[in-house]
Amino acid sequence: MTDVAATDRARAARIVWFRDDLRLADHPALLEAASAGPVVCVYVLDEESERLRPLGAASRWWLAGSLRALDRSLMEFGGRLTLLRGAAASVIPRLARQLRASEVSWNRRYDRAGRRVDDAVEQRLAADAVIARTFQGSLLYEPATIRSGAGSSIKVFTPFWRKAKTLGEPRAARGKPAWIAFLPDVPSDRLDDWRLEPSGPDWASGLRAHWVPGESGAHERLATFLETGLAGYATLRDRPDRLHTSRLSPHLHFGEVSPFQLWHAARMAAETSGGKAASSADVEKFSAELGWREFSYHLLHDVPDLAQRNFQPRFDNFPWRSDQAAAMAWRKGLTGYPLVDAGMRELWATGWMHNRVRMVAASFLVKHLLLDWREGEVWFWDTLVDADPANNPASWQWIAGSGADAAPYFRIFNPVLQGERFDPAGDYVRRWVPELARLPNDHIHCPWSASPQVLAQAGITLGRDYPTPLVDHGVARQRALAAFASLKLPPA
DNA sequence: TTTTGAGTTGTTCGA
């Protein structure tokens, strides 16, 4: 290679392929590429590659906002985000040829369909002598790096997380690139043409009211959490009537903030906090939530079809019921159990549900209604702004009992007790189930137990203004225990 | 190899 050719090569553009890492800070692929020469930042809407799970409606809404935010951030550096649609294995190599790019860089992803696409892209680039550079940006510990003493995959969270922590502190978070030089005039789709946002009925108003997709929104949310949520997090995170969860899940899913940033930010905040101090238990608990995300990806790596197949095969024989009316009532928040209904309505209105309530609502579908966990998983996938290919199925399987390190079969949440314990004044229920707002506290989680006078005073006729319970808790509990007992292996 | 202790998030019942 002559000196001239080498110089050309050094000046050739590098493509940075953004995926679930829609940020500028702590973005290893971008940092490396921007330090080497001019870049083209591209996002590919891939609705063509086989097996890629189509985004849910709430995720599409979020993606639109996040891409718009990323584009604005790049404008501050003098560039734009290039939007392209099509099968990535065609689109990325074609772009590389058009731009005579020398390299394409991206942060690795970990779902099977995504990995297959990335492998195909890498192969086609190699055929054109374009270098693919991949980086670790989205997980603290990549799948298959954490193994048991015997070298096998770990299937229980606690030893998994203990082992992870013996590997040392996650690397420090890095900043944004100091500067980015852009290759000019790269053609791009218009975001509006992708129709990611609702066009008919505008169901996204609740989402807009609750969320600010994008890196700035993520950091604002993080700052608020560190100031007001982290202190007491270990216990108050369970309270849906309080604002003590981080609400960072969608930002983390879309990579607007990295787990490395969160890990260190929580520690830093606990050390330097001015007012209410976060305890080490608070920080550990928050870190463990990041750990559960890591664990879910670790499981997804072992079982790529985690959203379809029971992790424990014996659940393949589980006697799930089929009951479209019950499923519909659950989705609409009309089960007659206020905490469940509040959660399902919060989900519909905001694209998000408090973690404690997710457990109760999911347990209700699986154990009270005996409906297949996959039915719930699909609904959450469509409606959650934080819908995640690892967390969503892993959590559903955990609650169903079919997962790794699963909830024991006898753990059947009582929606009334859970409500009284975690929403003691009924504030959460009143917010999302306003027709019950005038019920006194001692009946807010069990309206059917109120006397006719109390119901009348609250302006409620059960069955008209609010449903009678879809199933009786005691009856449903016994039915679930019997169904789970049928899974027991016959004696050898 | 065998053994041992442990395993996110709960509820109910009876003393």
Added chain:
DNA sequence: GTCGAACAACTCAAA
């Protein structure tokens, strides 16, 4: 009202 045991037995991870 409080408290401990039962709810199955199993699988996993490490010693």
